[in-house]
Amino acid sequence: MKIAIHDSPNGFHPRWRAYCQEHAIPFKSVNCHASDIIAQLADCDGLMWHHSQGNPRDLIAAKAVLSALEHAGVPVFPDWRTGWHFDDKVAQKYLFEAINAPLVPSWVFLDRQSALDWVEKIDFPKVFKLRGGAGSANVRLVRNREEARRLVRQAFGRGFPNYDAWGSLKERWRRVRLGKASPVEVAKGVARLVHPPAFARVLGRERGYAYFQEFMPDNPSDTRIIVINGKAFGLKRFVREGDFRASGSGDFAYGRDEFDERCVRIAFDVTDRLGASCAAYDFVFDAAKIPLLVEISYGFVKEVYDPCSGYWTPDLTWHPGAFNPQGWMVEALLEQIEHRRGDLRSSAVSASSMQPTPSSS
Ligand SMILES: Nc1ncnc2c1ncn2[C@@H]1O[C@H](COP(=O)(O)OP(=O)(O)O)[C@@H](O)[C@H]1O
Numbered sequence: 001m002k003i004a005i006h007d008s009p010n011g012f013h014p015r016w017r018a019y020c021q022e023h024a025i026p027f028k029s030v031n032c033h034a035s036d037i038i039a040q041l042a043d044c045d046g047l048m049w050h051h052s053q054g055n056p057r058d059l060i061a062a063k064a065v066l067s068a069l070e071h072a073g074v075p076v077f078p079d080w081r082t083g084w085h086f087d088d089k090v091a092q093k094y095l096f097e098a099i100n101a102p103l104v105p106s107w108v109f110l111d112r113q114s115a116l117d118w119v120e121k122i123d124f125p126k127v128f129k130l131r132g133g134a135g136s137a138n139v140r141l142v143r144n145r146e147e148a149r150r151l152v153r154q155a156f157g158r159g160f161p162n163y164d165a166w167g168s169l170k171e172r173w174r175r176v177r178l179g180k181a182s183p184v185e186v187a188k189g190v191a192r193l194v195h196p197p198a199f200a201r202v203l204g205r206e207r208g209y210a211y212f213q214e215f216m217p218d219n220p221s222d223t224r225i226i227v228i229n230g231k232a233f234g235l236k237r238f239v240r241e242g243d244f245r246a247s248g249s250g251d252f253a254y255g256r257d258e259f260d261e262r263c264v265r266i267a268f269d270v271t272d273r274l275g276a277s278c279a280a281y282d283f284v285f286d287a288a289k290i291p292l293l294v295e296i297s298y299g300f301v302k303e304v305y306d307p308c309s310g311y312w313t314p315d316l317t318w319h320p321g322a323f324n325p326q327g328w329m330v331e332a333l334l335e336q337i338e339h340r341r342g343d344l345r346s347s348a349v350s351a352s353s354m355q356p357t358p359s360s361s
């Protein structure tokens with residue numbers, strides 16, 4: 001038995017390799033960006049690839065390579081149920097509705113007229129989002145009808161860049177002011193005004209749809225709960241000053257008392273219904289203090305969760321102490337590999353039992 005891990009110094013990859021080394025799990029580093037990736041896997045039983053929305057090569061190849069392998073019966077992380085909707089909030093709206101998960105009321109329009117008709121009927125504010133993006137970069141508040149009309153016209157006209165250069169510059173300046181980033185970040189942000197990152201050039205402009213959500217006011221933070229292979233952990237993220245957006249703020253709380261356990265219960269339940277092996281959920285609360293989902297993602301910034309002081313199991317028992325989420329991901333893949341072997345063994349047995357028995361005459 002041997003697993004393949006994408007050969008990258010970023011994301012989960014180094015921790016996956018370290019976990020395999022510590023636990024004597026045979027692994028091989030492979031280059032998922034190479035044309036011969038499938039051939040590289042010839043002697044492997046599964047593949048792990050922490051593909052990201054910010055990597056232009058991942059954007060082109062990751063879902064295709066992982067789906068192709070899974071189609072052929074090879075266990076992968078993230079598998080299809082975990083990853084097909086990654087970085088696509090429009091896909092997530094359909095998915096959450098299909099499994100009856102408690103999503104913030106959300107609307108997607110695929111033509112300008114129905115979007116404009118809807119805008120005339122609603123009250124404000126609402127939240128407007130592009131389907132991709134992280135750290136709140138592509139999420140904005142729509143305060144009034146005129147703003148909403150303008151966004152709809154843009155969505156079905158010239159569209160939106162996937163990288164908001166001015167928004168990103170403002171965010172860099174905010175972080176420098178708070179002492180959370182070096183002033184070089186601001187210079188980089190200025191350079192980005194004329195030279196967008198490679199991932200944004202690959203994605204092109206977002207157009208042809210408009211995605212809105214009901215605005216949930218008075219949330220000083222959002223709650224992020226991550227479920228991996230039957231264990232859950234999380235953090236609270238506080239909103240930026242004078243802003244409603246928490247993701248990317250860099251301001252966290254970790255204590256067990258910070259959490260409304262209804263979020264943990266929903267996270268376990270939705271993960272079950274999705275059949276996902278790893279899922280991070282963002283929650284906000286409505287006016288009646290009911291937790292609602294805003295998005296799901298299999299990927300997250302690993303270091304941010306290192307200070308977590310414990311995790312829950314599905315009976316909501318709290319297990320205090322340090323833990324290794326990337327190790328849980330490796331274990332999830334090993335279980336899939338074992339499962340597949342079991343399936344292959346039992347189909348071999350049933351195939352042989354269907355062979356005609358030699359006649360005794
Ligand atoms: N419908 C909403 N009502 C109120 N706040 C929201 C809503 N949707 C998102 N937010 C806030 O905006 C932040 C970013 O939104 P999210 O959809 O999670 O985008 P991202 O992918 O950038 O994290 C969230 O962390 C939350 O604080």
Ligand SMILES: [Mg+2]
Nearest residue numbers: 135247282295
């Ligand atoms: Mg988010």
